[in-house]
Amino acid sequence: MLSQEPINLDKVKEEDLDKEILRLGMIAELDAVSLYEQLAAKTKDKDIKKVLLDIAKEEKTHISEFETLLLQRDKEQVRESQKAREEIKKLTGKN
Numbered sequence: 001m002l003s004q005e006p007i008n009l010d011k012v013k014e015e016d017l018d019k020e021i022l023r024l025g026m027i028a029e030l031d032a033v034s035l036y037e038q039l040a041a042k043t044k045d046k047d048i049k050k051v052l053l054d055i056a057k058e059e060k061t062h063i064s065e066f067e068t069l070l071l072q073r074d075k076e077q078v079r080e081s082q083k084a085r086e087e088i089k090k091l092t093g094k095n
């Protein structure tokens with residue numbers, strides 16, 4: 001993603017704006033985790049690898065921070081997440 005918004009927030013309805021901002025935040029953090037882990041896998045420098053993996057871990061915290069705020073505001077997402085957990089348990093037998 002590297003700092004470009006994938007959607008135009010000016011066209012989002014006012015009542016959906018915060019949810020979209022939080023979703024975009026999650027997308028950016030997921031993208032950052034992927035980037036840092038890929039870069040860590042590429043470098044041969046142990047210090048750079050260590051820092052990249054530490055930062056990737058911090059980005060996972062950021063994903064959850066945005067997700068927590070989103071779930072407070074999007075009850076449909078809460079219900080669908082519960083359905084998804086039930087479906088996964090049914091399909092795999094694991095939680």
Ligand SMILES: [Fe+2]
Nearest residue numbers: 029058059062
């Ligand atoms: Fe972050």
